[in-house]
Amino acid sequence: MRGSLDCVGMGNERDDDDAERSARADVYSSARIGAASALTIVLVVLLILDVTVPDYDVSPAILLPLLGAILALFGLVEEREVSTVTALLTNKAYGYPTRGARRRRKPTILACLHQTANATATAIGERTYANRAGSAGPSATAYIDRDGTIVRALDPLKYAAWSQGDVASPNTRIPTVAAAVASGVNVNEWVHESIECSGAGHEPYTDAQFESVARLVAAASHALGLPVNRSTVVVHADINSVSRRSDPWPPATREARIKRVINRANAILVPPVVTVTVKAGDTLSGIASAHGLTLAALLAFAENAKYRANPGLIHPGDIVRVK
Numbered sequence: 001m002r003g004s005l006d007c008v009g010m011g012n013e014r015d016d017d018d019a020e021r022s023a024r025a026d027v028y029s030s031a032r033i034g035a036a037s038a039l040t041i042v043l044v045v046l047l048i049l050d051v052t053v054p055d056y057d058v059s060p061a062i063l064l065p066l067l068g069a070i071l072a073l074f075g076l077v078e079e080r081e082v083s084t085v086t087a088l089l090t091n092k093a094y095g096y097p098t099r100g101a102r103r104r105r106k107p108t109i110l111a112c113l114h115q116t117a118n119a120t121a122t123a124i125g126e127r128t129y130a131n132r133a134g135s136a137g138p139s140a141t142a143y144i145d146r147d148g149t150i151v152r153a154l155d156p157l158k159y160a161a162w163s164q165g166d167v168a169s170p171n172t173r174i175p176t177v178a179a180a181v182a183s184g185v186n187v188n189e190w191v192h193e194s195i196e197c198s199g200a201g202h203e204p205y206t207d208a209q210f211e212s213v214a215r216l217v218a219a220a221s222h223a224l225g226l227p228v229n230r231s232t233v234v235v236h237a238d239i240n241s242v243s244r245r246s247d248p249w250p251p252a253t254r255e256a257r258i259k260r261v262i263n264r265a266n267a268i269l270v271p272p273v274v275t276v277t278v279k280a281g282d283t284l285s286g287i288a289s290a291h292g293l294t295l296a297a298l299l300a301f302a303e304n305a306k307y308r309a310n311p312g313l314i315h316p317g318d319i320v321r322v323k
Helices: 012-052 060-073 123-130 175-183 207-224 251-269 284-290 295-300 302-307
Strands: 084-086 109-115 142-144 150-152 191-197 233-235 275-277 319-321
Touching (some): 109 175, 123 142, 142 207, 191 207, 207 251, 233 251, 284 295, 295 302
Parallel strands (some): 084 150, 109 191, 109 233, 142 191
Antiparallel strands (some): 275 319
């Protein structure tokens, strides 16, 4: 992180930014809830018709996407695709103990989260700033725009960024932070993903940025074999609580925001189970086709093991896993 967050107080300019951003968020939230409410009414009507009107059968291929859209609009699930732009740093403003050096040790921290302290900053702009000639940093492994677009600046499996080496009153209640500080090795080397999000104020991350951060954390967990928890997901304020005491969130809201990232990342790693209830006339092959699966893929779910010996033997009321 760079810019005005170095100062403890930011003055009225930051408050004005917060107010404007909050107003935009309120408008967006109202529109989203309105759309979700309208789709909910459509869903209810379809379900009523399905139950009360003879021979009126609403396909799961219609109901499930409709339900998914409603949940997404209400913010209960995320379904957007995350875009990634690769723009690797070329100036060697990274790596230890010498510039451009490859990683020497396996990280114990999946991700350290930051904000730019500038709501108008762009991910590619921050990457370009890090990549300026003669720069010794700061650098991040990934920069994320307000719309969730990820700009990949470093391959974290190969290189460590220069974003969180300034240790000051660290949060040693977090075991990984305490161990990193005590090791005498630069903290950056213990961090896999150093993630910089464009934003400022008390709520610097958009919903799209939360989603992109969670996906990066989930990918890091998968790559390193480390769990996603409060010890492996930290923020800059955990390492420097003096000049970065509100990076990326102030103490009052920090833990709730970090929990949101952790919960979403774990949900990505363990997708929710989706089931359907068998109705008269259904077949396993038909159910599989309606959900974009082959019959073999449907039967591969452990919950559907009882049908493997005789896939044609199902009964109304049976529960079949489809995802």
